[in-house]
Amino acid sequence: MKKKLLSMLLAAGMVVSLTACGGSADTADGGQQAAPAADSAAEETPAAEDGGAAASGEAVTIKVFSNLPDRTSGQGLVEQTLFDDYMKENPNVTIEVEALDDEAYKTKFKAYASGSQMPDLVNVWGQPGFLDEVMEAGLLAELNMDDYADYNFLPGSLDGFSQNGKLYGLSRNTDVMCFYYNQKIFEDNGWEVPKTYEELLELGEKVRAAGLQPVSMFGGDKWSLYIYIHDLEEQLDGSGVMAKTNDAIRNHDFSDPTFKQAADLFVESVDRGLFQNGFESNDGGTAKNLFTNGQAAMYYTGSWEMSMVTDQDIPDEIRENIRVFLMPVPEGGKGDATTITAWHGGGYAVTESAANKEEAIKLLNYMFRPEGWTRIAWENGVCMSAQNFGDFATGSETEVQKQLMQLVADATDLSGTPLGDLGSSEFKTICEDKSQELAAGKITADDYLKALEAVGQ
Amino acid sequence: MHKTYSNKAVITTLVLPGVLTFVFAILAPICLSVYYGFTDYSGLGAYQFVGIDNYKELFKDSGFWLSVRNSLLLAAGFICIQHPLAILTAVILDRMQGKAEGFFRCVYFLPNVISVAVIAYLWKFIYDPNFGLLNNIIKMFGGEGTTNWLGTGTAIWSVLIVLVWHGFGWGMLIYYTGIKNIDPVLYEAASIDGADNKQIFFRITLPLMKPVIQINVTLAIISALKQMETVYLLTNGGPGNETQFLANYLYKQAFQSFRYGYGNAISVIFVLICICATGLLNIVFPKEKEA
Numbered sequence: 001m002k003k004k005l006l007s008m009l010l011a012a013g014m015v016v017s018l019t020a021c022g023g024s025a026d027t028a029d030g031g032q033q034a035a036p037a038a039d040s041a042a043e044e045t046p047a048a049e050d051g052g053a054a055a056s057g058e059a060v061t062i063k064v065f066s067n068l069p070d071r072t073s074g075q076g077l078v079e080q081t082l083f084d085d086y087m088k089e090n091p092n093v094t095i096e097v098e099a100l101d102d103e104a105y106k107t108k109f110k111a112y113a114s115g116s117q118m119p120d121l122v123n124v125w126g127q128p129g130f131l132d133e134v135m136e137a138g139l140l141a142e143l144n145m146d147d148y149a150d151y152n153f154l155p156g157s158l159d160g161f162s163q164n165g166k167l168y169g170l171s172r173n174t175d176v177m178c179f180y181y182n183q184k185i186f187e188d189n190g191w192e193v194p195k196t197y198e199e200l201l202e203l204g205e206k207v208r209a210a211g212l213q214p215v216s217m218f219g220g221d222k223w224s225l226y227i228y229i230h231d232l233e234e235q236l237d238g239s240g241v242m243a244k245t246n247d248a249i250r251n252h253d254f255s256d257p258t259f260k261q262a263a264d265l266f267v268e269s270v271d272r273g274l275f276q277n278g279f280e281s282n283d284g285g286t287a288k289n290l291f292t293n294g295q296a297a298m299y300y301t302g303s304w305e306m307s308m309v310t311d312q313d314i315p316d317e318i319r320e321n322i323r324v325f326l327m328p329v330p331e332g333g334k335g336d337a338t339t340i341t342a343w344h345g346g347g348y349a350v351t352e353s354a355a356n357k358e359e360a361i362k363l364l365n366y367m368f369r370p371e372g373w374t375r376i377a378w379e380n381g382v383c384m385s386a387q388n389f390g391d392f393a394t395g396s397e398t399e400v401q402k403q404l405m406q407l408v409a410d411a412t413d414l415s416g417t418p419l420g421d422l423g424s425s426e427f428k429t430i431c432e433d434k435s436q437e438l439a440a441g442k443i444t445a446d447d448y449l450k451a452l453e454a455v456g457q
Numbered sequence: 458m459h460k461t462y463s464n465k466a467v468i469t470t471l472v473l474p475g476v477l478t479f480v481f482a483i484l485a486p487i488c489l490s491v492y493y494g495f496t497d498y499s500g501l502g503a504y505q506f507v508g509i510d511n512y513k514e515l516f517k518d519s520g521f522w523l524s525v526r527n528s529l530l531l532a533a534g535f536i537c538i539q540h541p542l543a544i545l546t547a548v549i550l551d552r553m554q555g556k557a558e559g560f561f562r563c564v565y566f567l568p569n570v571i572s573v574a575v576i577a578y579l580w581k582f583i584y585d586p587n588f589g590l591l592n593n594i595i596k597m598f599g600g601e602g603t604t605n606w607l608g609t610g611t612a613i614w615s616v617l618i619v620l621v622w623h624g625f626g627w628g629m630l631i632y633y634t635g636i637k638n639i640d641p642v643l644y645e646a647a648s649i650d651g652a653d654n655k656q657i658f659f660r661i662t663l664p665l666m667k668p669v670i671q672i673n674v675t676l677a678i679i680s681a682l683k684q685m686e687t688v689y690l691l692t693n694g695g696p697g698n699e700t701q702f703l704a705n706y707l708y709k710q711a712f713q714s715f716r717y718g719y720g721n722a723i724s725v726i727f728v729l730i731c732i733c734a735t736g737l738l739n740i741v742f743p744k745e746k747e748a
Contacts, residue, residue, distance in 0.1 A: 107712045110500045133715075137502040213587065220607075220695065278586035278605030280696050281612070290587060425499075425715040433520075437697035440609040 057092040060359050064097045065112065065119040067105040067346070071097070074307055075172075078377050082367045093359065106130070113139055118351035120360035124169050126160025126347050127421035129428045131169070140168040141350040141357055143364075152370050157344040157386035160417065169349035170368050171386035173377075176303040176342040176404060177231050177327065179215065184321040185297050197235070197265065197330035204274035207297045213276035216296035218287035219439050220280070222432035225266075226420040228300060229435060231327045231341040232262035234415040238334025242416035249423045252457050254449040263438065263445035265330055270439055280439040294318055303342075303384055309398040310381045324403050338412040344386045345417075384408065427455045487728065494722035499715050511722035521723065524694075524701040525730070527613060531620060531702070532681035535628075536674060539621045543628035544670075548662060550629075551636045562633065566626040573623075577690035580619045581607070609696050616691055616700045623687065624680060628673055635669030636662060671742045678734050682727070703727055 064083070068076035076099070083095045098119065100108055105123065112118045118139065124131055134140060145167045148158075154174065161169035181193070189210055194200035204214035218224050233241045237258045248254045269275070276282065276296055284301075291299035292314045299305075309319050329335045348367070350360040367373050374385040375392045381401055390405060397405070420431035434451045437443045443451070461467055494511055498504035515521055546565060550558055568576065583590045584606035596602035606615045639662065647657050685704035688694065694701035694709065701709075707727060711720025 103713070110712065110715065113501050133499065133501050139501075220693075222695065276587060277603055278608055280609075281605060281607040281692065282585070283581070286581070286585065295587065425713065429709060429714040433695075433697050436695050440696040442609055442697055442699075 057090075059092050059094070060356055061094045061096060062121060062356055062360050062363055063119040064095055064121045065105075065109070065123065066097055066099040067102050067123040069099040069101055071099065074382055075304075075377070078373060078380065078382055079367075081376055082372055083363075086363055086366050093363075095363070113137070116353060117355065118353050120354040120356050121348060121350055121364060124161070124347055124349045125345055125421070126158075126169060126171055127343075127345060127417045128160075129421045129423055129425055131160065132163070133425075135163045135168050139352055141352045141354065141361065143167045143169070143350070143361065147365060148368075150370075151368055152374075152388035152391065154344070154386055154388065156414070156416075160344060161347055161349070169347050170364060171344040171347040172373065173304065173344065173346055174342060174384040174386050174389075174408060175345050176340055176384070176408060177227055177300070178303065178324040178404070178407075179327070180291065180299040180301065180305065180308070180322050180324050180400070182291070182294065182297055182318060182321050183323045184317065185212070185294065191297075193325045194328045197232075197328045197333070200328050201269060201272050201274060204269075204272060208273050213290055213296040214273065215275050215279075215298040215300050216282075216287045216290040217275045217279045217300045218282055218284040219275075219436060220283040220286070222436045223418075223420055223428075224284075224301070225280075225435035225439050226431050227302075227341070227418045229262050229266050230415065230418040230420075232265050232330065233258050233419070234339060234341045235327050235329045235335035236261055236265075236333040238336070238339055238413070240413050240415060242422070245419055245422055249427060249452075249455075252453045252455075254453050259449055260445055261330075263448050267438065267441075267445055270441065280436055292318055303404050306384075306398070306400050306404060307380075307382050309400050322400055324400055324407075326407060335413075337407075338410050339415075340407060340411045340413070341415040341418070342408070342411065343415065343417045345421075347386070424456065427452075430455050490721045490724050490728075492721075493718050494725045496718040497716075498718040498721075500711070500717040501715070504718065507718070511719050512726075514719070515722055515726065520698040520701060520706060523698050524703045524706040527701060528682050528684065528703045530613070531617060531684060532678045534617050534621050535624065535677035535681055539625055540628055540670075540673060540677065543625055543673075544632050544663075544666070546629050547632035547636050548658065550633055562630075565629050568623050569626040573686045574690060576619070576623055577687055580615075581691060584615055607692055607695075609699060612692055612696060612700045616688060619691065620684060620687060624677070628677065631673050631676075632666065632669060635666050639665050667742075671738075674742075675735075675738055678738070679731070682731060682734065703730075 066076075066079060068074075068079055070076040071080045080097070083097065087093055087095055109122065112122075113134065124134065124140070148167075148170070153171065157171045157174070158167060158169075161167060161171060186192070189206070191203055191206060194203050207214040217228070230241065230245075233245070237244065241258065244256060244258065248256065248259065254260075276287070276290055279287070282290075287296075287299065288301075288305070288308075290296040292308065292311075294315075308314060309322050311319060326337065326340055329339075348364055350357060350364055354360050368387070370387055370391065374387040374389050377383050377385050378389045378392045378397075378401075379394070381398055384404060390409060393405065420428045420435075423431070431452060434443065434448050438445065438448045495506055495508060496504045497507045497510075550562055550565075553561065571579075582588075586592060586603060586605040586608070589606070591606060592602035592604065594602075595604075604611060606612070643661050643665075644657060647661055652660065683704055684702045685708065688700060688702050688705050689708070692700045694705050698706070703723075704727070707720050707723045710716050710723060
């Protein structure tokens with residue numbers, strides 16, 4: 001009897017431990033991802049309280065949750081510099097940073113959001129797919145719009161961070177999509193910057209004939225694909241495609257010819273070999289390497305990569321020759337040089353449940369005073385902020401910086417948030433998958449649009 | 458001593474930590490999963506009960522079926538390719554003796570020691586269509602060498618090769634230990650009776666390895682169903698959902714699409730599949746009669 005009972009217990013244990021492998025897979029993996037980054041975050045946590053003894057006010061610890069795990073270069077360095085400066089000026093304040101990569105960040109953000117205590121200052125994306133739910137759930141503290149009257153935020157840059165006329169976050173960057181190209185390779189081969197989309201396709205064929213990859217792209221990180229399609233839509237439409245896309249998502253109706261034309265053009269570009277072999281599965285690092293090693297003549301990505309020019313790891317003869325051009329207008333398109341695919345994505349918000357809400361808002365305001373984020377990011381060639389960075393032009397910028405600054409200054413029409421980020425998270429994943437299937441030739445442009453229409457129906 | 462162990466309070470204190478861990482870390486999450494599987498919870502804010510809508514959708518979801526198919530394909534790959542090879546390698550290793558035995562044992566086990574992230578990136582580079590090792594080798598032998606191995610059509614096979622290769626060492630090591638436990642006297646007796654290598658393998662080694670094979674096959678099926686991290690890093694299920702696996706699909710639905718309720722419905726089905734697999738294995742490998 002005893003033996004029977006024991007074996008039954010063991011059997012039950014086995015079944016459950018087996019099923020646990022399945023049931024807990026999601027949480028376990030989330031944890032695994034978080035762990036290494038959390039370690040690095042711990043290392044990065046500044047050795048604060050140098051002047052702690054001399055602190056004037058009460059000791060305050062502000063917890064920051066960041067999506068910039070690299071604290072030694074790029075935007076992560078800008079963020080860390082600002083934190084360090086703030087702690088120097090306010091010795092009673094300690095800032096603790098926890099930083100994770102985007103995907104892991106979003107997962108943990110969700111976990112924090114379902115708990116009762118969130119970190120004080122968090123990164124958010126001012127895009128409906130991410131922020132709408134968060135704002136609706138009342139997780140973010142309202143900011144006082146008047147505080148930012150003289151912060152020189154670019155028109156429209158805070159729209160994605162607002163709901164019902166209330167402001168919940170501040171925007172960090174202006175992201176512009178562009179083709180980086182290697183001027184020297186172009187000159188050596190007698191190629192010119194394409195003025196129309198057809199010229200770009202022809203150029204792609206010439207580059208391929210010369211034994212190079214034409215445009216390097218990271219379709220493995222699927223979102224770049226729908227941004228490319230969105231960029232084409234913007235150039236075809238010419239008057240800001242965001243409102244149209246919003247309507248299409250809401251009404252489950254992508255029958256507007258712009259969508260079909262853009263998808264068809266994208267397929268044609270793939271068929272004519274505009275992108276590198278295997279672009280639909282290459283990740284960001286691989287695509288960038290192809291360009292920075294001189295194996296690809298062009299690289300389609302965003303202005304956030306402008307620090308390539310100052311990156312010492314890239315050979316001099318390549319980085320000094322990097323220039324940019326925008327998506328050329330397809331035949332019959334209504335866009336022109338002032339129509340750009342640009343948006344204000346990443347930013348910061350203070351949480352409603354923050355332990356130190358007031359202090360966190362003070363820190364946020366300190367970061368975004370014009371001589372804060374904007375100046376440091378611009379002077380170091382890291383990115384263009386969502387504020388008037390032109391004020392800090394020194395004349396010693398890199399060529400790419402100057403070009404991008406001019407493009408933004410001349411722009412009369414910004415596309416706004418790209419296609420995949422305009423709907424729900426579900427819309428985004430389906431948009432990503434279907435864009436990749438379109439790129440791989442697994443589905444047609446019609447199937448693609450039908451799949452987008454079907455989301456949430 | 459005996460008295461202490463029959464004291465109910467002592468028994469309870471000894472058993473309680475295990476039972477509590479089991480209840481709170483395993484049983485409760487599973488029950489919660491079942492509960493959330495009937496809701497449209499997004500992971501944030503309010504949610505509603507949607508009955509069996511999630512399950513209805515699941516049965517029509519091509520991505521889900523594709524990932525079930527791929528997981529079963531992987532299990533088949535493990536059983537039909539990885540394990541026969543692992544047994545053979547273990548037998549050959551056992552015959553080698555001396556330094557070579559230790560050396561090759563290490564070499565074959567090496568991929569298991571390397572972190573999954575490194576493995577994934579290693580293979581990403583090997584498979585790269587532009588500068589990858591594989592295409593360069595093909596070019597060396599006069600081929601065209603422009604295949605995108607992680608692209609449409611070939612991706613699933615490329616991923617399976619990596620997974621079969623990566624798990625090979627574990628299987629081999631367990632078989633090797635099993636073979637080492639076989640009494641050499643049996644081999645001696647067989648050779649005296651005039652048995653050749655083939656006969657020794659099929660009549661002695663294989664039958665005596667049965668319990669080991671049983672354990673290994675069970676482990677293989679579980680690991681095939683659980684497969685997540687390598688695929689996540691290698692292709693993240695792409696292109697589209699072509700290389701999607703169950704656990705990765707679950708993760709994607711719950712944490713990328715933020716369809717927490719739907720993700721939980723998948724995990725419930727996932728649990729059922731695991732239970733079925735266990736049941737099936739118990740039928741395939743009937744219990745030995747107790748001696």
